[in-house]
Amino acid sequence: MPALELRGLTKRYDDGTVALRDFDLVIPDGAFFGLLGPNGAGKTTLISAVCNLIRITAGEVRVFGEPGDSLLARSWVGLAEQDINLDRFLTVRETLVYHGGYFGMTKREAEERAAEMIRVFDLEAKADVRAPRLSGGQKRRLQLARALMHRPRLVILDEPTAGVDFELRLELWRYIRKLHENGTTILLTTHYLEEAEELCDEIALIRGGRLLARDTADGLRERYDADSLAEVYVKAMGMETTAA
Numbered sequence: 001m002p003a004l005e006l007r008g009l010t011k012r013y014d015d016g017t018v019a020l021r022d023f024d025l026v027i028p029d030g031a032f033f034g035l036l037g038p039n040g041a042g043k044t045t046l047i048s049a050v051c052n053l054i055r056i057t058a059g060e061v062r063v064f065g066e067p068g069d070s071l072l073a074r075s076w077v078g079l080a081e082q083d084i085n086l087d088r089f090l091t092v093r094e095t096l097v098y099h100g101g102y103f104g105m106t107k108r109e110a111e112e113r114a115a116e117m118i119r120v121f122d123l124e125a126k127a128d129v130r131a132p133r134l135s136g137g138q139k140r141r142l143q144l145a146r147a148l149m150h151r152p153r154l155v156i157l158d159e160p161t162a163g164v165d166f167e168l169r170l171e172l173w174r175y176i177r178k179l180h181e182n183g184t185t186i187l188l189t190t191h192y193l194e195e196a197e198e199l200c201d202e203i204a205l206i207r208g209g210r211l212l213a214r215d216t217a218d219g220l221r222e223r224y225d226a227d228s229l230a231e232v233y234v235k236a237m238g239m240e241t242t243a244a
């Protein structure tokens with residue numbers, strides 16, 4: 001059973017913008033899958049469709065075989081959004097416990113899991129501090145911990161390392177890798193090609209709401225007759241490489 005199946009997915013926003021066109025994608029259970037594409041390619045729209053945050057215009061979304069708009073599918077997905085969106089009135093611990101409650105955990109379960117997440121993400125010293133008092137890196141870690149609270153089978157990370165320093169990027173990679181090793185399927189969007197290359201076992205290139213190619217990094221290099229993923233990207237996206 002694939003972790004994610006998109007069939008003929010189309011999204012037209014109210015103003016007429018078509019962000020996804022007849023998009024097909026199957027992501028196997030246990031994959032570490034990367035989505036690469038320029039600004040406006042449709043990555044966030046795709047994620048929003050998978051998480052049932054937007055109404056799709058046509059097509060089908062299935063999460064581990066269940067319709068994407070079912071409660072079960074929703075409970076299997078953990079989303080760490082691109083922008084930090086933490087509740088400013090909640091402490092680290094409360095943020096996690098509330099999220100667990102939202103996904104149907106008992107208070108006790110949620111408290112235990114929150115304590116575990118606080119430990120794993122090195123937030124012990126800040127457990128009773130409210131979100132606005134956290135550093136940028138601590139906010140990122142909390143956002144990731146929150147996405148993992150309810151033990152989702154599919155974790156979606158929308159540019160998790162955008163604007164973070166080198167050290168935190170390595171730290172986040174370590175967490176994400178460990179999660180993947182434990183059997184969680186990961187869907188990652190990033191603008192950092194080296195990040196996709198380092199982490200993902202398969203990569204999809206998307207532009208203008210369409211899937212251009214999908215392969216391993218090696219497979220993509222071969223297909224585009226390129227030495228690096230950067231060269232693949234430039235060729236696939238039809239960018240000019242030489243100054244005229």
Ligand SMILES: Nc1ncnc2c1ncn2[C@@H]1O[C@H](COP(=O)(O)OP(=O)(O)OP(=O)(O)O)[C@@H](O)[C@H]1O
Pocket residue numbers: 013014015017018019037038039040041042043044045046
């Ligand atoms: N609510 C909306 N209403 C109208 N158009 C939208 C809306 N949200 C996104 N779009 C448009 O849909 C297209 C795809 O946007 P999307 O945010 O999915 O791209 P993205 O690949 O995530 O880009 P980025 O890398 O910049 O995050 C863009 O043309 C965008 O302007």
